[in-house]
Amino acid sequence: MTTSPDRRRAPAHAGHRPGRPNVIVVLTDQQRWDSTGVHGNPLDLTPVFDRMAAQGTHVEQAFTANPVCAPARSAIHTGRYGTATGVFRNALPLPDGEPTLAHHFGAAGYRTGYIGKWHLADADPVPSGQRGGYDQWLGANLLEFSSDDYRTVVYDDDGEPVLLPGYRSDALIDAAIRFAGDATFARRDAGTGPAPFFLFVSLIEPHHQNEVDSYPAPEGYAERYQGRWLPPDLAALSGPGSAVHQHIGGYWGQVRRVDEGLGRLLEALRSLDVLDDTIVAFTSDHGCHFKTRNGEYKRSCHDASIRVPLAIRGPGFDGGGRVSRPVSGVDLAPTLLDAAGLPVPARMQGRSILPLLRTPGASWPDDVFVQVSESELGRVLRTSRWKYYVAAPEADPWHDASADRYVETALYDLVHDPYELVNLAGVETHREVADELRQRLSGRMVEAGEAKPVIEPAPPVAATGQRRVDPAVRGDSIRPTRLGHQPR
Template structure:
C-alpha cells in the first residue's frame, strides 16, 4: 500500500500528445517501446483505465490544468484561450511556495508567442502555443519568458527533456553552492507522438521508424482498413517516437537521481488523448472510441510508490486534485474532478465505475465509459464549433468492451441490448447534470435488425452496470 507523502514533494508532469494507452508494455504492447514507463507503473502506481476529459487537444489540456470540464472552464474546443481568471495547477503550487515551470506545447492561448497573461500562472516559461507549427523533428523553436524565440538542439523530445533537466538543476541549486533548494512543479509538454501537420507524417529519429514498421499493430487499426486510414503507413514512425520519448523519460529520472531529489519528487506520465489514424473519422481523434479517449497514466514518488494498479476508470479532470492532494495542498471545491489517492490507501474507497467524456469539434457528443460498456450520444442539430453542449442527443454507439474491446461491433439500436442502453442513458444524463450541463433529452437509436442470436444475461448485465467498491489492486 502506498504511504503518505512527506512534506511538500516536488512534482513533474511528463505529458505527451496523442499517445494511445496500448502503446505501453503494461497494456500488452509486445514491442518493448516503454520499458521506463512500464517500470514506473510496476513500482509506482498504474492507472489502468485512464481517459481524456475530451479527445481534443485544448479541452483535454484545460481539464488537466483546472480540474474542470471544458463546458465549465470555457475551453470546450480548440482555438479558445484559457480564461484569464481560470485557476490552474500553477496558481495552486505557486501559492504554496513552489517554483513553477512550463516547457513545451501549451495550446491554451490565442497568439504566438504566448503572452504572460495567457500562460496559466506559470513563472518559468519555455514554450509555444502550437509547437507543431513552430518546430519539426530536428528544429525545435520555443519562446522564453520574454517572448524571444529559442532554438533548442536535438531531436524534439530530447531537446525538451534537456530543458526540463536544466530547470530541475536550477531549482536544486546546481552551480550555486549558496543557493537554496525550492520545491518545484514542472509541466513538461511534448508534441510527440503527434503527427507533423504540414506533411501529415510521424517523423521519428533516424532508424526508429524502420525498427517498428510492419510489426505489431493494435487490432482496431489492423481491422479498420478504411479509405484514408493511415495506420499501416505511419505506425512505424508513431512507435519510434514513443520509444524515443521513453528514453527521454529515463534520462529525466536519472537526472533526478543525480540531483538527489528522486525520492522527493512525484513524476507523472500521461497524454492528452489517443490516436486512431483516421479509422474512425477523417483525422486522428475526436471520437468516442478508446483509441481516441484512453491514455497511459503512471505515477511514482512520494505517495505513489508501491501503489499497485488502480482499476477504476479515472478522468483527466481527476489529475489536478490528485496532485494537489499528494503534495499536501488543499483541493478547491470548484474542481469537478476528485483525488484518486484514497484508492491507493483504502481499496474499499467509494469510486464510480464510469467516466464521463465530452466530445467536440467533430460533433457535440457525450460518452459514458464503464469497465464493460461504452455508450455514446451525439447532438444532430448542434454546431460543434459554436455549441458547447446541446439539449437533444441521439444514441450513436454502444459497445460491449468485455467481448469487443476494440469496438468493432456497434450495438446501438440492437433490441437485445435495449435494457442495457436504457440504464446507461440514465447514468449518462446524471453525469451530464453533475458536470454542470442541463438535463438532456436523449433519444433511443433507431432499431437495428439482427439475426436474433444476441442476448444479454440479466445477471451479468446487472452486475456489470452496478458501480462497485473495488478500486485497487496491490502490486504482485
C-alpha cells in the first residue's frame, strides 16, 4: 500500500457520476454511543459525526453483535454472528474461506484496502491468508500492542513494518486519504473514470492503551474535558478515584480528535471530487463502561457495552434519514452491499436497512440479539423498551461458544430506567414480561444457528414500592411492530 503522496494530474471537475459508489467504513474501538452530540453529549466532541447523522442517515439504536473486539469485528466483516463464524471470543482467527466484505466487493471489481487494527488473525504481521481478502494492506492484528499514541507501527503488503508519523488516529486517517487519492487517480490516469474502491479504516481510539491502562489523548485534549460531564450511568456507579474519573478526560479527548480526522477524510474526498460518489459509514465495535459493571471496560449486557454510534452518508443515505428501530453489527455488511447494488449472500444473518429508507411501513423487528463472551457466556435481547439477559452458569466463557442451559440474570425497563440501575430479574410484577422476552430470545438464538436453549427463570423477588407493568402498554412495548423511513 502506498504510504507517501505522489505528484498526480489534477482531475477535471465532473460533478456526480453514475455507477457503483466507493465505500469507506471508519471503525473506532470502544466508543460509547453517547459520546456523540446527536445522543446528548454536551461537550461538542463530534460535530462532524453529528452533521453526518443529520444530513445522511442516523441509526439511533445501533448495537454490537458482541461487546468484545474480535467477534464484533467478525460480525461487521461477514454479516454473521461469532458463533456462526467460529470467532466467538478474542484470539480466534477468522477461518480461511469465510467470505468478508472484501471478498464480495473485490469480486465485483472493487479495489479493496485495509488500514489499521484487524484483530482477526493469530499473528503479527498478519499472514496474507488471514487478511480477509483485502488487496492492499497497511495494518496490524493487535494495533494496541504494536503502537502507542505517537508511535504507529503497522505492516504493509509484504509484512514489513511501517512507522506512520503523527498522533495514531491522525496517522491512520492520513493513510486512508492517500489510499483514496491513489485509487481515484489510478483509474483516472487509465482513462476509465472514477475508481470504485472499498476501504476499511480501523482506528484504535478511544480504546485504552493496554500496557499502561490509560487513554492517551493528544496534548491538551484530556485537560479540555476532564471533570466536565459524565453520562448518568457512570456518574451513578463511580466514585472518586475510580477508572471513570481517572480516564474520562483522555477518553473524551480521543473521541474529539477522531472526529476531527473524520472531517479531514471527508474534506479530502471532496477535494478529489468523489465525496458525492462515496458511501461513508462511521461506527464502533463496542462501547465502554469504565469498570463500573465488571472488572474491565466492556463484556457486559449493558448499553454502555453494547450500544454504539452509527451514521452513514453518501448515495442512498443522504437526505436526513433516521432509523429508530434497533440495528445490529451483523446488519452493516448486507446494508453496504445492498447500497452498492451488489447481491446480499443468503448465508449472511444480518439484513440491509435500506428497505427502512425506501419503503414506508417496511417490516423490521423491534429487537436485536447480542452474544456475550469471555466475562461470562451470556445472551441479550434488547428491544426499544426492554433489556433481557441470560447467562450460562456452568459454561466456560473462554472455551464454550454456547450452552444448553441459561438462567435469567437481568431485566431492565429502559423507558423508566434508561441507565440500567434497577435489575428487575425475578421481580414478580414483571414475570409475564420476562416470559415473553424469554420466548423471543430463544427464537433469536435459534435463528443465529444455536440450539434451542433451556432458559430458567430467575429466583422470585418480591416487588418493592409500587412497581407494576401497565397491561395497556406492556404488549405494544414487547411485540415487534413495523416501521418505515422517518425523515427529519
